[in-house]
Amino acid sequence: APAETAERFGYANILQRGTQVRDAYDYIIAGAGTAGLTLADRLTADGKYSVLVIEYCYPSSNGRNFLDPGISYNISSIPQVDMNNREQQVRIGCCVGGSSAINGMVFVRGTKPEYDGWAELGGTKSTWDWNGVLPYFKKASHFNPPDEVLAKNFNITWDPEVWGQDPDTHIYASYPNYEEPVMIPFYNAAAKMPKMPIPKDGAGGKSGLFWFPTSMDNQKYWRSYSRTGHYDNIKRDNYDVITMHKVKKILFDGTTATGVQFSPRDTNQTLTARARKEVIISAGTVHTPQILQNSGIGPKDLLTQAKIPILIELPGVGQNFQDHAYLAVNYQWGNGSGPIGPNITQTGNPSSIAGPNLGAWIGLPTMTDDFEKIASRYEAQDPAQYLPKNTHPTVIAGYKAFQKLHAKLLRSTNSNWLWLPIFGQPGGIVMSMHVVSHGTINIDPANPDAEPIVDYRALSNPIDLDIMVENIRYMRKFMNSSAFAASRPTETGPGINVEGNELKEWIKSVLIPTNFHPIATAAKKPKEMGGVVDEELRVHGTKGLRIVDGSIMPTLPGANTQQSVYMIAEKVSLLTC
Numbered sequence: 265a266p267a268e269t270a271e272r273f274g275y276a277n278i279l280q281r282g283t284q285v286r287d288a289y290d291y292i293i294a295g296a297g298t299a300g301l302t303l304a305d306r307l308t309a310d311g312k313y314s315v316l317v318i319e320y321c322y323p324s325s326n327g328r329n330f331l332d333p334g335i336s337y338n339i340s341s342i343p344q345v346d347m348n349n350r351e352q353q354v355r356i357g358c359c360v361g362g363s364s365a366i367n368g369m370v371f372v373r374g375t376k377p378e379y380d381g382w383a384e385l386g387g388t389k390s391t392w393d394w395n396g397v398l399p400y401f402k403k404a405s406h407f408n409p410p411d412e413v414l415a416k417n418f419n420i421t422w423d424p425e426v427w428g429q430d431p432d433t434h435i436y437a438s439y440p441n442y443e444e445p446v447m448i449p450f451y452n453a454a455a456k457m458p459k460m461p462i463p464k465d466g467a468g469g470k471s472g473l474f475w476f477p478t479s480m481d482n483q484k485y486w487r488s489y490s491r492t493g494h495y496d497n498i499k500r501d502n503y504d505v506i507t508m509h510k511v512k513k514i515l516f517d518g519t520t521a522t523g524v525q526f527s528p529r530d531t532n533q534t535l536t537a538r539a540r541k542e543v544i545i546s547a548g549t550v551h552t553p554q555i556l557q558n559s560g561i562g563p564k565d566l567l568t569q570a571k572i573p574i575l576i577e578l579p580g581v582g583q584n585f586q587d588h589a590y591l592a593v594n595y596q597w598g599n600g601s602g603p604i605g606p607n608i609t610q611t612g613n614p615s616s617i618a619g620p621n622l623g624a625w626i627g628l629p630t631m632t633d634d635f636e637k638i639a640s641r642y643e644a645q646d647p648a649q650y651l652p653k654n655t656h657p658t659v660i661a662g663y664k665a666f667q668k669l670h671a672k673l674l675r676s677t678n679s680n681w682l683w684l685p686i687f688g689q690p691g692g693i694v695m696s697m698h699v700v701s702h703g704t705i706n707i708d709p710a711n712p713d714a715e716p717i718v719d720y721r722a723l724s725n726p727i728d729l730d731i732m733v734e735n736i737r738y739m740r741k742f743m744n745s746s747a748f749a750a751s752r753p754t755e756t757g758p759g760i761n762v763e764g765n766e767l768k769e770w771i772k773s774v775l776i777p778t779n780f781h782p783i784a785t786a787a788k789k790p791k792e793m794g795g796v797v798d799e800e801l802r803v804h805g806t807k808g809l810r811i812v813d814g815s816i817m818p819t820l821p822g823a824n825t826q827q828s829v830y831m832i833a834e835k836v837s838l839l840t841c
C-alpha cells in the first residue's frame with residue numbers, strides 16, 4: 265500500500281511524491297493549515313473515512329521564529345489609494361500548520377452580537393448565532409486555568425462554563441505564569457475608564473477589560489497550533505498528507521466535485537486524486553478564492569478576462585474581503601519613568617508572545633458620546649457608494665445587509681470596535697476590530713496561477729477613518745488617566761495637537777490595514793446576498809464541495825481570528841461525518 269512507503273516521523277503519513285497518493289480517498293482537503301488539519305484529524309479519528317491533505321508548503325516549522333520569511337508567503341497588496349499608495353505585506357503561514365504556526369497566539373473570541381450577526385446574514389434558519397457556535401468553541405480547545413497566585417495578584421478571572429477540557433482536544437488555551445507587576449496600575453487605570461465593562465471572562469461573548477489566554481501548551485510552554493494539536497503523534501493509515509504540492513483546481517462531473525488536480529510545487533506535472541465523498545478547500549482567505557476561480561467558479565467578467573470556462577457564475581468569490589486595521593500612537597513618560605507596580609515576588613520570566621495577555625475590547629458607545637452621529641452617518645450611506653465600480657448587484661445587496669448589521673453594532677456596548685492591547689508601557693497600538701471598507705482578492709487574469717491580487721481597499725469608506733480617529737482619542741483619554749499623571753505622559757506621534765483633517769492625513773500615512781486576520785472572500789451568505797457558501801459551508805450550486813477556513817466568515821469577529829477558525833472546523837466536522 266502506498267502508505268507503507270511513506271515516511272513516519274510520528275505524524276500522519278507524509279507522502280513524498282505524488283505517485284504515493286492513492287487513487288481515491290473519501291475526503292480530499294486542500295491546505296494543511298489551521299482549519300485543514302483540524303478537520304483531517306476529526307474526520308479520520310474513528311477510522312471510518314480516509315483523508316488526503318494536500319499542502320503547498322514545507323512539512324516543518326519546528327523551532328522557527330514566526331518572523332522567519334521562510335515559513336510565510338511572499339505577497340504584497342496592490343498600492344492602497346487611500347493610504348498614500350503604500351503597499352502592504354500580506355503575511356500568511358506557509359508550512360504544515362498554516363497561519364496557526366506563525367501567529368501571535370492571542371486566543372480570543374468575538375462577542376455574542378457579533379456571532380448573532382453571522383446568523384442574521386445567513387437567513388432565518390442559520391445555526392451560526394452565539395448559542396450555535398459556543399459548543400464548538402468549547403470543543404476546539406482544552407482550557408488550562410491560570411496559576412492561582414498569579415490570578416489573585418493580577419485580578420485574572422475566568423468562567424469555566426464557557427471553556428472545554430475535552431481529553432481528545434490538544435489545542436491548549438493557557439496563561440503565562442508570569443506578569444510584570446507594572447500591569448497592576450495599568451489594569452486599575454483601564455478599569456476606572458468611564459463606562460468600562462469588566463466581564464468575568466471575555467470568552468463568554470462580552471466586551472470589556474479582561475485577561476485572555478494564549479494558544480500554548482502549559483506543560484512544555486510551547487506554541488499549541490493545528491500541527492501539534494491535530495497532526496503530530498497521530499499515526500493512522502487513513503490520514504495522508506502530501507506537502508510541497510499545490511492544488512490547482514477542482515475536478516467536476518457536471519457540478520458535482522469528484523476530485524482535485526494538483527502539481528508538485530516546482531514543476532507543472534499534472535496529478536489527480538479522486539474524492540469519493542467530498543472535496544474540502546481549506547487554503548485560507550487568500551488562496552481559497554484562487555482555487556475556486558481557477559475551477560470556473562467566480563465573477564463572470566473576471567473569468568472571461570482570464571479565459572477560464574465558467575462552470576458556475578458566483579459573483580461573491582473573492583469579494584467582501586475584510587481584515588482588522590491598526591496603528592501605533594507613540595508616547596513617552598515625561599519624567600523618564602512610568603508607574604511602579606506593587607512589590608510582588610516573581611521568579612523568572614516565562615511570559616508568552618501574546619503577553620501580557622491583557623486588553624480592553626470595547627464598543628463605540630464606551631469610547632465616545634459621538635457614537636450615534638457616526639452610526640447615523642454610516643446608516644445613511646448608499647450601499648454601493650464605496651464599493652468598487654461594477655460591483656455585482658448581489659454583492660451590493662449583501663453589503664446593504666452588512667451595513668444594517670454594523671449600524672446596529674456601532675450602537676452596541678457589546679461589540680468590540682476597538683482593541684486596546686495593554687502592555688504596561690506608554691501609548692501603543694489601537695486596533696479597529698471592524699472595518700466597513702470591503703476589499704477584493706482575485707486571480708490575476710493575465711496569470712491566474714501566480715499569487716492572487718490582494719486589494720484591502722483600506723480607508724475607501726470614510727467611516728473607517730472616523731473610527732480610527734476615535735480610537736486615537738481613546739488612547740489619549742487613557743494616557744490622561746490620573747494614575748499616570750505623575751509620570752507626565754507625552755504624545756510623540758502624531759502629537760497631542762494633531763486633530764481634524766491633519767489627524768486623518770496622519771492616519772493615511774501610517775495605517776497598517778491588516779492584523780493578518782483576512783476573512784470573507786468565500787463568505788457564508790445566501791447567493792443572492794453575494795455569498796459563496798451555504799449554512800453547511802457547501803459552495804452554492806455545487807455538490808460535494810465545501811469550504812472550511814477563515815474565508816467563510818461573513819463579518820469580522822471583534823477578536824483575533826484563530827479561535828473562530830478552529831470553531832468553524834469543529835462545527836463542520838460533525839456535518840461531514
Ligand SMILES: Cc1cc2nc3c(=O)[nH]c(=O)nc-3n(C[C@H](O)[C@H](O)[C@H](O)COP(=O)(O)OP(=O)(O)OC[C@H]3O[C@@H](n4cnc5c(N)ncnc54)[C@H](O)[C@@H]3O)c2cc1C
Nearest residue numbers: 295297298299320362363367368369370511548814824826
Ligand atoms: C503573523 C500572523 C499573526 C497572527 N496572530 C494571531 C493571533 O495572535 N491570534 C489569532 O487568533 N489569530 C492570529 N492570526 C490569524 C490566524 O492565525 C488565522 O486567522 C488562521 O490561522 C487562519 O486559518 P486558515 O485555516 O483559514 O488558513 P491557514 O492556517 O493560513 O491555512 C491555509 C493553508 O493552505 C495552504 N494552501 C494555500 N493554497 C494552497 C494550494 N493551492 N494548495 C495546497 N495548499 C494550499 C497554505 O500553505 C496553508 O498551509 C495571525 C495570523 C498571522 C499570519
